[in-house]
Amino acid sequence: MAEHVEISDDLIAVRHHLHQYPELGFKEYETTKFLRDQLTSHGIEVLETPLETGLVAEIKGEKPGPRVVLRADIDGLPIHEHSGLPFSSKNPGVMHGCGHDIHMTGLLAAAFWLSEHRDRIQGTAVILFQPAEETGRGARHVIETGALGKVDALIGTHNTPDHQPGEIAVSRDPMMAGCVSFAVTFHADGTHAGHPDCGTGPIEALASTILSLQTIVSRNISPLRPVVLSITEIHGGDVWNVIPDTAGFLGTVRYFHKDDHKLVVSRFRQVVESTAAAYDITVDIKWDELGAPLVSDAALIGPVAEDLPGYATPVPVITSMGGEDFADFQQLGPLVFASVGSNGRPGHRSIHNPEFVAFDEAIKPTAEFLVNALLRVESELQK
Template sequence: MARVGGGSVKGAMEEQIGPASRWLQEARALQTRLVEWRRHLHRIPELAFQERETSAYLAAQLQEMGLSPRRVGEAGGTGLLCDIAGADAGSGSGPTVLLRAEMDGLPVEERTGLPFASVHPGLMHACGHDGHMAMLLGAAALLTVHRRELPGRVRLLFQPAEEMRGGAREMIAAGVLAGVDVAFAQHLWPGLPVGTVAFKRGVAMAAMDRVHIRVIGRAGHGAAPHLATDAVVAQAHVVLALQSLISRRVNPATPAVLTLGTVHGGKQENVIAEEVDLTGTVRTVDPACRQSLPKMIEEAVASAAAGVGARAETTWEWGYPPLVNDEQALNALARAISGGRGMSGIEVRWLDTPAFASEDFAFYLERVPGVFAFLGAGKDAAAVLHSPTFNVDEAVLPVGAATLVVAAFELLVLARERRVGQTAGVGLPASNIPLESACLGRRVGSEGR
């Protein structure tokens, strides 16, 4: 640990910042506002890159706090960026931490029966993004009051289009990571009790890529299948072949999940279909496995289709990379939450396996070190992510707001230590995250694959 004047940077900062339970107590005092924010946002879900009403509401709340949010993204973009500078951050020499929350909803018809249910037909906040935004607003309120205590700058990012659209890429292209030393985000996680913050070392969430398959036969009359090539039958062989591929050609010690989510084909019941389209996702945690699957899938699909006289075209779309937590930042944050100066009553849990859901926060962590946390949202059996009955225990809101504040302070201290250490030649690592894949010798992000 770098030392200045006989004492550590971290020790001096801890004395200034105080125990983490302070932030939980102050966040709980904001419970009424947190619930109000969350419920208002829950009523107005909007799809990716269409979050205009959401963006306007968030901007108004931040402006009421005396902050100056600005829109980011292409012309008319819905993303919001807002900096809160500490007393010594004006010179630009201090570190910066990014805190992110997602804004978009899902095309799900809500069936919760809540009095604050979605007013937008066919749309719902079924992944907790309403809660994420409310918690980041709560953190903004606390950080604004205590901004002079900040050992650097906190950058708040309300990001559009996390669901399947990779809005993080547009935010990065717009420059949101300029000057950022470290990043943090969290996700409400059903099945974990409120009061739990869970972490996973290394790969925390799987990569997610997309596959589109077109099976092509020859149309004909339903009464004369021998004169046609039935694309529906061919696609059935393709589906079965792909399931066997995962179970028989992928090392069982290297998890992978292939899900075909849509099948579309045929125009009339007495006409043998000429084409059937299938789309799906492929999730992996190992870079080498991820790189090998496109060719394996293409070969399996072509062989299965050819076996019944059809042919197939396979298109692969690289999606989200695996989300990898920085070890040093992860340890520092876990200690800050659960240690002797941590948040009283909050439990840190360590997950043994990565989540196979995917997150575009991974794009930020390809470029800067950071941490992604799983926030216990309650054990309600109906609270399944992306379900039309999804809901969370609102007691989690102050826990999440406080966790964001703790992350801001702790990661700023860590970033300052790294800067001091590098200046002094101590050699503290900038990150443990490999921007270049050790397996493949090149970047494992979305570009150039």
């Protein structure tokens, strides 16, 4: 029998407040204070941890059992909001353009319900409000600080405007891509633009490298295996009549399979280093693996999916090449993840868009997934 969570007007007001006052990653001080006040006012214990922003709370059940984490991310994006919502951001240049305000409010609603129904908890529900998801480093920071302690499983959600509120998607297959950021800097001998023979220019090497990198996916990866390599920033030179001594570019790789990632890394280094050698210059490569592909644990997601029709409309997953650092938590235990519909209307804007809108109606299914998934996962872990 599925559990249902009522969403009060006070919780709607909480969502609107969070949306109005977004903060960037690792700077979510006021957000953290607000969330702490919400939890403590409902008798929920907030733990002391090394985290400067974000927090961990515990709700102990009346029965012994596993420690299962429910997680929501709390940071906003550096975007000027143009959603037209009456509760639009009041912090200039910062927006909850990814729906983290929905995630936070849904987790608060779930936490309030669990606090009132401790007899239903077989173990401990660990409430994690995680900082800095948008940086790709927030989950890693939580892990490195040891803020969670020992846990047995972790449950998370992300809203998707491609589905309507009340629709939820789960899958045994990868739902979101592994994410890499890279930076390449060529080092040469700068010279006067009228005397190129007196130096070694990095601009030509940069241009040749960028073109060659586009063949890694098209000529090395099966067209049936999604991989993206995008160059997103180029820099080099400061004045029109000087060939600079450095030039470089930044970008990202997205993938779903570890062997594809391994191949891309190898070919990337070959292309960059051999091109630099051909131009008689040196090069630095920074390769930062921000997150693995997000895959739910096969043994847990099946039972969780069986319960979905009791409180939501199951829909197919829309696989995303976006990254989600929740995947990093697989170091601590098995993961369960869901995409929760937040808009679904024709012409809606996607996440990370200044006109993105998530509806209040997405709060209830978010909370109900967290509650029902927690209860089911606890039961499965004790079999």
